[in-house]
Amino acid sequence: SNLRLFEFRARVRELAERLRELTRNDAKINVAPETYRAFAAAAARPQAAAEDTFGRTRLRFTARWVAAIPSLDLRATFLCGDVLVVGSTRELTCIDRRTGECLWRKQAPRAVSVMTPVGLGRLLPDGTLQLHELSSGEVAWSTRLSPRVGANASGAVVSAPGLPRMLIVSEGTRHLAAVDLYSGEVRWRYAARRGENFRLRRAGKLVVVGSGEPALAALDVLSGEVVWRFCDRLPFASPVAVDHDALFAVAGDGAFVGRGGARLHHLDPWSGEARWTVDLPKHVAPVGAPLLGPETVCVVTHGRRGTGLVGLDRRTGATRFDLTACAATASCLMVDDVVVVNSEAGEIIGVGAHDGAVRYRHVIAGGAEGDRPRRLEPVLRSGALFVPQSEVHVVRPRDGALLGKVPTDLIPDLLRVDERCDVYVAEESGHLASFAAAPRLSLVQ
Template structure:
């Protein structure tokens, strides 16, 4: 029988404590000098369970409370998690003993002691001594200890388990044949454990199944030291995600990870060949060179899923184990991603003319009383009205005819543009708001969708879809003449559904291969969709059928650009690494050209004339890279900012033959689309930390450029001359809307909303 003791002592210093076992250091928080520490001494292994008297008292009470149903025969296991240290205790009844385990979870678990037999009397005596040594024991601890001592005299029997089963598995070669790694495992499942739990829990102790894992290629390989096979497969699966990400992005990777007693090194070269090195000290190293990444990823994922399935068959309670669920979910997601990358099902449209009928947008109607500011030299703005809306939704604040739609936390308002008074207000729950023609579409996180009349706020129809999981995707309304009146919304994890704008009835649905945020762009009668996977898909707006599909290994995260008959899509990792720019035929889906971008794309690309501009972040700062729309060749590079990083992301917009970049530093510049030269540059007010707007996108209206910075400025696009600075506006322009009369509606995230109108201006009228 194993010795067991709980020790209360005072911390000698203020230095942090670190306990090292093998290659893993267990860092705990700094210990206050003189604090009461609770240490566990079990079979010569010692670890700190609590770092002050209060947490020590609570932990002793938790241990006593957990042992009561075990000793009374009502529970087959008791687990206690320490409050301020990462350790866990597990108690399983044996024959007149308790089997005690000490371990810690997390991404790199450590098992200090597993199923050591401790006498019940000895354990209770240690609890009593530790409680007496504390300056103030927790309430109810003495009563629990008295109750346990009464039960200690009764016979304790081990729970009846199912028969132990030897599990064996070895991967199959598959499509790679002899070039695939062989992964195998042997494990001894202890059999089905009695369990009365109805809830799903993360039970690491139940997954501590002993066995061996082997990896080999053509007779060469290694076998991991006997250990806990589930934990070893967790480490191997953790290697697969960064390897898969690097392989999909076509970038090299150097990675090293400790798996059991081996140091496993991965080196993915630029030619997409993988070298796998196993190092054991002592014992030397084994290198398996010139592998395909798929040769490692496939057998590892198959092995993890086979192990999870075999353990669940032997012990059905493991199907509710959250840690095993997470391993199975990750392996399935990575295997699905790998299969999608391996697909080569590109499809082109043989008759693109059928979908170009509605490609040309109707000419924008210009109001008869609209202002023309192309020749203006100076503007003066004055405040028209102010309002304050509780819980103002910036994204849902919209101009609709003669009114401004403003969603709040509890009500939806329609304000008169001239006076700011409420035309109507209706109570509504929180939901996203978008325009769908001349109506308002609202979608709640619970999947409730309604269409309201903008004239009265009256509900026209309601429907319900599967609630969206993850980031809410704004609906895409189709109201162009000659096209079906639809609104396309995202539901569930990876599905789009098209609703009839007249009735709310679903017309078609589309399921993506990968769960992600949908980005949509209409091209004629096509809806081009990307969702974070490695495909760009064009759907028929009338039926939802796939018209063409383009796929590559690199994921597409940004909204495609439509320019004439070309579609431009930037692919790559969303926040880091190099990217690729693809040019596709917008209606046939044919691949025209692609090129590598050797930097991180830090803002959406834009296109005008014969140049597509891509903002990139380099070591030297933020650059604007202009490429030819015909072949992707770099035509010019222009420096935008010497500051790199996420805080220097510009907002770039194309106007005529210019690219206008608005920087968070307060600088605005226009770049010639032909040669990349700087036409003009202006430095507006340098923003303070809290004054930077949520969005920096410039807006062109009536021949003037409205630029949000810490204050709103109006510039002349051809030379950058400042026409006006809205001194009357003291709001941070988190949202800017401009109407046909160049009245500006400024909304701040705090809920303040203001309207500012241009003053009277003189104009010379020449006689006819």
């Protein structure tokens, strides 16, 4: 009975805290956003016009090598420069991406891994953060943080010109720690009211933090101080999207289809001021970060009819379209003015971001239900879209033209493509394969 009473009191305190969050309004506006706006404008790279790299050329691939790695961890497998770093249950393996030769192998327990510009960062269950050098696999430094309790670890890498290289990682129950990538020292810490699931997005000299509480905070990357805070009655549990001088954030956890109550906010990313707010349809639940097009912002939704898209005008927030893209779970990617939808049911769909018109639809035949990949995210490289299904298909996103297919027997649970369009496929069973893109001819005028 004492244990039940203790649990009851804990739940009452939790409900009381959540009620206070709903009535609390500690919003903060940055009254001097010019320095942050100027830094982002100076760091922005001019966008070149997209080129039709392949034209009518078809891509051909040849098998290069296959490696067997027992207990392969898909989330700890990275393509970095000329090597592939592969994590497993008990060791780390570094493989030359061209030859498949094992460069080094180190004993290491399973950990949450992230690739940084200076090495592989690994967060162990006891809170130990280590950085491994890619050249040898040796530990460059080790820092002890508070172990993550009650939720998964998350974070972000800071590596922009003019900013110190840092890894911002969740710590303990509700903290963030910014760790210097060269020394391993903690530069600053930030305490959130709730830390169930941190969602971080860097915007210039700011990092925007959503932690499941009904407030969105922007921290200064250098000091960790709160620059602005935007509040809502609904929790911010999804990643935000930032594009130039605009930030879009979905409020509402979307945990249950039909629950309703989600909102889309358009904010100034440097001051935190709201430009407009619209309510999303109640029959759907938003999934992931908003997709940003030239004139529209698209919210991916999941409802009883499947995966849908809600398109809104970026300037006014007016709804342009609300449609069901496919009847199954899908991964979506914005490429120029087309939303590419990759469905686990074997469909590849191109939807115009301007008006919601379906530009193309491919039904990929073959493969049993168990042969679907774990991750459906397409990879854009050199103007071509590499789409994982039971096989890897190459599509031109503008018009949906099929450019080629990778001849692999592996299920592409993890797909990586390098700058030469060479393809690397990892299957959860413990196999990793490389395929080289064959030379192609192009017309020179």
